[in-house]
Amino acid sequence: MTRSIWWVIIPVLVILFVLLGYGLTSDPRHIPSPLIGKPFPQLQGVDLNGQPVNLGLVDDKPTIVNVWASWCAACRQEHEVLLRGARRYTDTVSLVAVNYKDELVNAKRWLRRLGDPYQWSLHDLSGRIGIELGVYGVPETFFINRDGIIVEKISAPLTDEKLAAGVALITP
Amino acid sequence: MQGFSTTYLVEFGHLVVFTAFIVSLIQALAPWLASRFNAPALARSGISASYIVLILMTIGGAILIHAFVTSDFSVLYVAQNSNTQLPLLYKVTALWGGHEGSLYLWAWVLAAFTALLAVQGKRLFPLRLPVMLSVQAWLLLGFLGLILFLSNPFERLLPAVAEGQDLNPLLQDPGMAFHPPMLYFGYVGFSIPFAFAITAMLTRWETTLWIGLIRRWTLFAWIMLTIGIMLGGWWAYYELGWGGYWAWDPVENASFMPWLLGTALIHSITVQENRHMLQTWNMFLAITTFALSLLGTFLVRSGVLSSVHAFAVDPGRGLYILIFMVVVLVVAFGLFLAKGRVDTERESISSLMSREMLFVLNNVLFTVLCICVMLGTLYPLALEAINGAKITVGAPYFNSVLVPLFFLVLLLMGFGPATPWRKANLKRLWARLWLAAATGVVATIVMFSWDPSAHWFAFVGTGLVAFTLMTIVIDSWRSARRRSKQQGESIPVALLRLLGRNRRYYGGMIVHLGILVIAIGLIGSGLFRSEQVVLMAKGDVLEIGGERLRFEGVREFRKDNYLALQGRLHLLGTDTILTPERRKYPVQEAPTTESSIHENWARDVYVIIGEKFKDKYSVHAYVNPLVQWIWRGGLIIIIGIGWSLSQRLRQRRTSESSVVAGGAGETT
Numbered sequence: 001m002t003r004s005i006w007w008v009i010i011p012v013l014v015i016l017f018v019l020l021g022y023g024l025t026s027d028p029r030h031i032p033s034p035l036i037g038k039p040f041p042q043l044q045g046v047d048l049n050g051q052p053v054n055l056g057l058v059d060d061k062p063t064i065v066n067v068w069a070s071w072c073a074a075c076r077q078e079h080e081v082l083l084r085g086a087r088r089y090t091d092t093v094s095l096v097a098v099n100y101k102d103e104l105v106n107a108k109r110w111l112r113r114l115g116d117p118y119q120w121s122l123h124d125l126s127g128r129i130g131i132e133l134g135v136y137g138v139p140e141t142f143f144i145n146r147d148g149i150i151v152e153k154i155s156a157p158l159t160d161e162k163l164a165a166g167v168a169l170i171t172p
Numbered sequence: 173m174q175g176f177s178t179t180y181l182v183e184f185g186h187l188v189v190f191t192a193f194i195v196s197l198i199q200a201l202a203p204w205l206a207s208r209f210n211a212p213a214l215a216r217s218g219i220s221a222s223y224i225v226l227i228l229m230t231i232g233g234a235i236l237i238h239a240f241v242t243s244d245f246s247v248l249y250v251a252q253n254s255n256t257q258l259p260l261l262y263k264v265t266a267l268w269g270g271h272e273g274s275l276y277l278w279a280w281v282l283a284a285f286t287a288l289l290a291v292q293g294k295r296l297f298p299l300r301l302p303v304m305l306s307v308q309a310w311l312l313l314g315f316l317g318l319i320l321f322l323s324n325p326f327e328r329l330l331p332a333v334a335e336g337q338d339l340n341p342l343l344q345d346p347g348m349a350f351h352p353p354m355l356y357f358g359y360v361g362f363s364i365p366f367a368f369a370i371t372a373m374l375t376r377w378e379t380t381l382w383i384g385l386i387r388r389w390t391l392f393a394w395i396m397l398t399i400g401i402m403l404g405g406w407w408a409y410y411e412l413g414w415g416g417y418w419a420w421d422p423v424e425n426a427s428f429m430p431w432l433l434g435t436a437l438i439h440s441i442t443v444q445e446n447r448h449m450l451q452t453w454n455m456f457l458a459i460t461t462f463a464l465s466l467l468g469t470f471l472v473r474s475g476v477l478s479s480v481h482a483f484a485v486d487p488g489r490g491l492y493i494l495i496f497m498v499v500v501l502v503v504a505f506g507l508f509l510a511k512g513r514v515d516t517e518r519e520s521i522s523s524l525m526s527r528e529m530l531f532v533l534n535n536v537l538f539t540v541l542c543i544c545v546m547l548g549t550l551y552p553l554a555l556e557a558i559n560g561a562k563i564t565v566g567a568p569y570f571n572s573v574l575v576p577l578f579f580l581v582l583l584l585m586g587f588g589p590a591t592p593w594r595k596a597n598l599k600r601l602w603a604r605l606w607l608a609a610a611t612g613v614v615a616t617i618v619m620f621s622w623d624p625s626a627h628w629f630a631f632v633g634t635g636l637v638a639f640t641l642m643t644i645v646i647d648s649w650r651s652a653r654r655r656s657k658q659q660g661e662s663i664p665v666a667l668l669r670l671l672g673r674n675r676r677y678y679g680g681m682i683v684h685l686g687i688l689v690i691a692i693g694l695i696g697s698g699l700f701r702s703e704q705v706v707l708m709a710k711g712d713v714l715e716i717g718g719e720r721l722r723f724e725g726v727r728e729f730r731k732d733n734y735l736a737l738q739g740r741l742h743l744l745g746t747d748t749i750l751t752p753e754r755r756k757y758p759v760q761e762a763p764t765t766e767s768s769i770h771e772n773w774a775r776d777v778y779v780i781i782g783e784k785f786k787d788k789y790s791v792h793a794y795v796n797p798l799v800q801w802i803w804r805g806g807l808i809i810i811i812g813i814g815w816s817l818s819q820r821l822r823q824r825r826t827s828e829s830s831v832v833a834g835g836a837g838e839t840t
Contacts, residue, residue, distance in 0.1 A: 009505050016467075017498050019550060022557045023476035024490045 033134060033153040040065075040144045043129055047120040048099060048108055055122055055129070057148045058094035062170035065142040066095065066118070066158075067130065069102045070110040072138045078157035079114050085163045086117035092171050097121040100130050100138050145170040182247055185235030186326035192228035192283070193316045195221050200309035203302040215302035219290045222305050225312065226287040229280045233267070236276065236325055240266055246332035249273060249325040255336035258344075265349035271473065271489070272325035274352055278469065279315040281353070281360040286312065289364055296385065300371050307367040314496045322489050341734075341755075341764055347407035354400030355427055359465035361393025362430060365437065366462035366504070369455045373507045378515040379451040383444045386458065388817060390441065394434045395813040401427055402806040413765035413780050415703065415794040417802065420570040422477035425549040426468035429542050433461040436538035443531045446593060448518040453535070455512055459504045464542070466497045477553065523595035530588045537581050544573050571698075575629055579636055582691065585684055586640035589647055608646055612639030626699060633695045637688050644681055644688075671815075679816025686808030689801050696775075696798025707788040713744070717795025719777050720744040726781070726789060736766075739781035739789060743770050752781040752791075771800055 040063075043055040057063050066082060068075040086095050099107045099121040107121065124130055133142070136155070143152040143166040151169045154162055199221035206215035236249075240263045245251040253273070254266040268274040286308040293301035319325070342348070365386040372379060404424065405417035418424060437457040444450050471477055474490030521529050548565040555561050590604045615638030616631045623630070648667060656666035671678045702717035710725045724740040734755040741750045753766035770777040775797045782790035 006509055009509065013501060013505060016550075017494070019553050019557060020470065020474075020476060020494055020497075023553045024474060024494060026556060 033150070033155075035134060035142075035150045036153060038150055039148050040142065040150050041132055043122075043132055045122040045124065045129060048104060048111075048123050049120075051120070053096075053120050053122055055096070055098070057144060057146075058096050058119060060146070061094045062092065062146050062167075063094045063096060063144045064166065064170075065098060065133075065144065067098045067100050067133070067135050067138050067140040067142075068121075069100045069138050070106040071102065075139045075157070076114070078139055078159075079117075081158045081160055081163055082117040083115050084160065085158075085167075089167055093167060094119055098124050098129055098133070098135075100124050100135060101127045141166065143167070143170045146172070179246065181235055182239055182244065182326055182328070185232045185239075186324070188228050188235070189232040189316070189326070190320060192225045192232065193313065193320060195224050195228065196309045196312050196316060199225065200306050200313055203306050206302065218302045218305040218309070219294060222283075222286045222290045222308070225309075226283045229283045232326075233276065233280050236273065237264055237267055240264060243336065244332070245334070245336050246328055246330060247325075248327040248329040251329050251333050251336045253336070261346075261349065262344050268352050269343060272319070272323040272327075274356075275315060275319050275323055275473070276325050277353060278356050278360060279312060279319060281356045282308065282312050282315065282363060285360055285364060289367070292385075297382065300375055300377055303374055304367045304371045307370045308363065311363055311500070314500070318489065318492050318496070322492055342411055345407055345411050347403050347410065351400055351403040351407060354396050354403060356400075358393050358395075358397025358400055358427075358434075359430065359468060361389060361396055362434060362458075362462040362465050364389040364393070365458035369458040370504060370507060372455065372514055373511045376511070376514050379444065379454060380448060380515065383441055383451075383454060387438070387441050387445070390434065390437055391813055391817055394431070394438060395810060397427065397431050397434060398806070398809060398813075401431060402803070406803060409799070410767070410769070413767040415701070415767075415778050415780075415792075415796060417697075417799075420548070420565075420567050422549050423472050425545050426471040429545050429549075430461050430464040430468055432538050432542040432545065433457060433464055436535045436542075437461055439531050439534050439538075443528050447528050449520060449528065450532075450535075451515055451517060452513050455514075456508060457535075459508055463497075463501050463504065466493075466500060470494060470497055471549075477549065525591065525596040525598065525601070527588060527591045527593045527596075530584055530591055534581070534584050534588065537577060537584065541574060541577050541581075544577070545570070548573070575633075578691075579632055582633075582636040582640050582688075585687070586636070586643040589681065589684075590643050604646065604650075605643065608639050608642035611642040612636060614638070623700075630695060630699050633691065637691050637695070640684070641688050644685060648678075648681070675819035676816050679812050679814075679819070682812030682815055683809050684812075686805045686810075686812055688805070689808055690805030693798045693801030693803075693805060696801065697796045700797045702795045703793070705782075705790060705792045707785055708791045709788045714741075714791065714793060716793050717775065717777075717797075719775075719795055721750070721777070721779065721791075721793060723789070723791065724749070737781065737784075739779070739791065741768075741779055741791070743777060746770070750777065750779045752779045754781055773800055774798065776800065 040056050045053060045055065047053045055065065064085075068079075082095070089095070095118055097118040097120070101124065104123060104125075107123070111118075111121070122129060127135075133140075139157055141154045141158055141163075142150055143154075145151050152166050154166065156162075158166075199218045202218035202221065203215050206212055236247075238244075239247045239250050240254050241260065243250070243254065243256045243263075249270060249272050250266075253270045254263055258266065266273075268277045286305060289308065290301065290305060293304060297304075368382050368386050371377060372382065401424075404427070408419070409415075409417040437454070440450050440454050440457060444454055470490070470493045473493055476490065521532065523529065548569050551565050552563050555563055586608060587605070591601060612635040616635035619626070619631050619634040648670070651670055652663050652667035655661065655670055656663045659666065659669075661669065704714065704716050706712075706714055708714060708723040710723055712723045714721045714723070720743075722742045722744055724742055727738045727740065729736055729738070736756075737754045739750075739752050741752075742748070743750060748770050750768040750770060752768040754763050755766060756763045765780050765782075768779050775795050776799045778794040778796055780792040782792055784790075
């Protein structure tokens with residue numbers, strides 16, 4: 001056996017194993033948002049009751065913006081988490097929402113049945129706000145710190161742990 | 173209601189598989205024990221062990237299927253993957269619908285192959301068999317360990333739930349039901365050449381003595397993998413509703429890599445059978461092909477790469493498979509580096525223009541193709557590891573890198589069979605090839621004048637397909653004519669006799685023909701597809717790719733467990749009404765689309781219905797030329813492999829030292 005082939009096979013195997021090992025530790029479904037580290041865009045709209053609202057920092061508190069829709073099954077999954085979270089963090093953070101591409105009736109019925117953790121939900125029927133925020137699937141959640149900077153974005157159903165971790169990032 | 177006995181049946185199944193684990197351990201240790209205690213009889217126990225393992229694994233599998241058929245939701249895996257509403261066929265195939273069950277299937281296939289190997293080995297290579305069975309047993313142990321300790325399909329869910337979760341409606345399709353087993357037969361089949369190579373290195377067994385034996389195993393594994401890949405594409409085309417059949421998704425690539433190297437292996441085996449060369453290379457290929465099968469299993473089962481195949485991911489299992497793979501690969505390649513050269517090449521390439529040289533080029537090409545696929549598949553992972561960037565490598569990379577290489581493969585496919593072993597006489601080669609070459613040039617010109625604006629792939633591809641097709645036709649014609657002169661038979665009779673006589677060679681040519689037919693389908697559907705998305709109201713006519721579709725409105729109805737919106741489009745000039753559907757399953761999240769397809773040999777008209785906007789509906793229509801050729805080509809390949817395998821070894825000798833396979837086809 002010529003020695004030269006060692007220098008091919010061994011590095012290839014080592015690189016392969018290291019790569020795959022690394023792959024196990026990272027989540028391929030986690031996609032960083034280009035918005036992280038940037039100020040949250042100032043967006044206007046109306047809520048489900050037709051009242052004008054401003055998306056961004058709410059009540060000058062660190063803010064969580066959750067994007068949801070009544071047609072999204074995964075949102076139902078995380079709804080419990082949000083209800084618990086809204087009670088637990090009510091003093092420290094504001095929780096608002098973007099109701100994404102949803103019929104008004106369905107959205108209202110959903111909140112009436114399952115409970116409403118949000119201060120308000122901006123009604124984004126056309127998905128225009130969603131485009132501004134780079135939403136590509138619901139649910140998505142933005143964590144904004146006191147300076148109005150997006151610190152974290154989670155593109156998956158929240159869990160209690162994820163929510164707590166996000167809150168810890170934006171509260172001093 | 174589950175009775176007392178069925179409740180315990182599942183526990184019994186669990187116990188049976190645990191027993192299989194222990195018997196495998198005996199099988200794995202048998203050769204070592206035999207030499208340790210100097211008791212050759214112990215080594216032979218591996219043979220019985222392999223049968224027992226297969227029987228036990230079959231019982232375990234049958235018990236799982238029984239749990240599915242009787243909807244025993246006290247079994248967690250059954251509750252997760254089946255429900256009472258499921259048709260019987262899908263209850264059975266739901267066994268491999270999830271992670272645990274598909275690993276079980278993997279292990280069962282491995283046990284089955286091992287038992288078959290024992291049957292063959294008892295007669296043909298009794299002395300090496302225990303070592304080989306031991307190699308197989310170590311592999312099986314790896315998978316059984318995973319099944320028993322980390323992903324146990326026998327796990328109970330107590331108290332049982334009343335109803336199981338729905339099997340994803342997309343998976344309720346015959347194509348999908350048999351796609352995974354076929355792939356697994358392919359992946360696992362490559363473990364046999366692997367076991368031969370490892371055994372050869374451990375026992376210093378000359379490659380020449382066994383290379384003929386792995387040919388059939390390799391062909392079998394290869395055809396299963398081919399069928400699996402084709403079924404996957406077929407299912408994607410008919411069920412997923414995006415008009416395509418192959419997306420260069422990581423999981424698709426995972427099955428494509430062993431396919432490419434397996435193809436190389438089949439060809440290099442032929443070289444070694446005819447000329448005493450490439451021994452070490454064959455050894456390397458046998459190991460690497462199986463290594464890629466393991467890599468494929470890892471990529472699919474660990475969720476390391478972002479893929480449309482959304483499998484449940486558990487990092488523990490991924491880590492286990494990774495460690496298992498590292499051990500297998502380190503041992504295998506370590507052995508290869510230390511003892512890979514078990515015999516020396518007695519011949520070498522004497523001329524650049526010889527069949528063996530073209531075979532070597534074929535191997536180089538397939539290896540390069542495989543490396544390119546691997547690069548594209550793992551590149552996103554590498555980049556993320558280095559600088560955290562998230563990218564996807566998609567079709568543009570794969571098409572622009574791989575298609576030209578496949579063109580070279582086509583070219584070789586034309587030249588190879590026409591070129592004799594050892595050294596070609598250029599004049600005679602030209603005499604054989606000029607007509608085919610001329611046909612290729614004419615085809616390119618015809619293609620160009622038909623559509624000068626097409627991608628250059630179209631011109632080159634068409635020319636090469638025509639060239640290679642002609643070489644096969646001319647070669648068969650010449651051989652048939654020669655035989656008809658010698659034997660005084662008519663030419664058709666001579667051709668049939670020829671096909672029957674030299675099944676290996678002509679089986680291979682039929683496979684080549686199938687590949688060409690697929691190539692035609694790929695060129696047509698890949699380069700000349702028309703696609704349109706339009707809003708249509710009743711009475712509107714859509715013109716696309718020379719076809720005209722008139723929108724006749726929609727119907728809404730409720731059926732079984734879904735709500736359907738059905739569009740009706742009249743394909744003008746025929747009686748056909750295309751009826752694409754959009755279905756909403758109340759329990760499922762997203763609506764599913766059911767495409768409607770009108771197919772003939774020239775093109776598929778493929779229609780999907782989308783959302784409603786005011787009084788119009790969005791209609792997504794494709795005209796995919798020559799798609800049916802792809803599936804037909806797949807059938808031709810199956811026929812060709814079957815034909816090739818139907819040739820009995822001419823000299824079947826039982827002595828280990830004199831196994832020589834029948835001569836490969838040669839026309840000079």
